[in-house]
Amino acid sequence: MAKTIFITGASRGFGKLWAEALLHxxxxxxxxxxxxxxxxxxxxxxxxxxxxxxxxxxxxAADIAAINKAKEHFGSIDVLINNAGYGLFGSIEETTEKEAREQMETNFFGLLWLTQAVLPIMREQGYGHIIQVSSVLGLVTLPVLGLYNASKFAVEGLSETLATEVKGFGINITLIEPNGFATDWAGASSAQTVAMPEYDAVRAAFQSGLTNDIFGVPEATTPAVLKLIDSETPPLRLFLGKMAHPWVKQTYEGRFAEWGSWDEVASAAHGK
Incomplete structure (x- = not known):
């Protein structure tokens, strides 16, 4: 059965690929x-x-108007895919207030406004699926992507909370968490801070790890996204790519080990 799907950032990359596959x-x-x-x-x-x-x-205001126009035009919105976003490259010290605010405005607040706008429609329908395009960098971090990491961590917390709030209305939430893919995300779609020479070594180490074999093929994500949209019981989280799961698993094992080593101190801080 055909669905009505609202997708942002559809001019290129994942958004364009997925939009065309859905239309096809x-x-x-x-x-x-x-x-x-x-x-x-x-x-x-x-x-x-x-x-x-x-x-x-x-x-x-434009987000709300766009959602309402879509509902008026097609009569329903079955799925919202919040895909619009970009990466800001640069160390945290280099990042200006304007750059930091713009990163959060697009990656977090834009997603929030569209989510808020579609919820009344989905509640009235009694069903819906909101798909938030997050990133593996919403779970783990890389240097020189601090503000991007922060924006995706924020999306993760918002969306996990939202899932518990709207489940009773028949609305599902899914966080898509891709690893690196060979789109133009790190090229024309990205932004750069003004570099400080003090961070040249950090940038060089980051660049040295960006080998071609770690980047997935964007077109290969389409079957997974279509399957997700068609699922009657979609997951809260879905990795895209084979690099994400082992990286997150290794990182969280390290976190649990560190928490465990400080557990006596942490428990004593409870006070009773």
Whole structure:
């Protein structure tokens, strides 16, 4: 059965790939982008099954208006995919206030505003699925991506909490947590701080670890996303790629070992 799916950041990368796959199989798609010309090929090919909307997710009023327009146009919104976002590269000390706020505005607050906007519609329907495109970097961290890490950690906490609040309304929440993929996320879609020479060694170490074999093939994610959308019991979290699970497992084993080594001190701090 065809579904109606609202997806942000559909001009390139995962968003464009997934939007086209959904349209190809007969779903109706509301695709948002800052530059609507990037969606002209999909509009030409899929006609009335796609509703292209120009949207800057940082604009809360525009987010609400876009969700309402989508509902009015297609009659329902079965799935919201919060995909819009970008990576800010640079050490934490280098990051300006403007850069930090803009990273959080897009990756966290834009996602929050759209989530809030769609919830009344999904509650009224009695069903819905909100898919938040997080990252493996919402669970573990890398240097020179501190603000990006922070934005995705925030998305994780928000969405896990939301899942407990809306389950009774028939609404499912899923966090997609990709590892690195060969999109332009680290290229044209990214932003860079002004480099301080004191962090040159940190940057060099980071770059040395970026070998081609760790990056997945973006097109290979599509079957997993379609299966997720079709699932009657979708998971709260879904890794994409083979690198994420072992990395997170290793990191959390280290965390538990450290917590355990300080457990006596921690328990004594309870006071009774």
């Amino acid at each position: 199989r007969g779903d109706k798609v509301i695709a948002t982008a800052r530059d609507l010309s990037a969606l002209d090929d999909l509009v030409s090919k899929y006609g009335e099954n796609i509703l292209p909307l120009q949207l800057d997710v940082n604009d809360r």
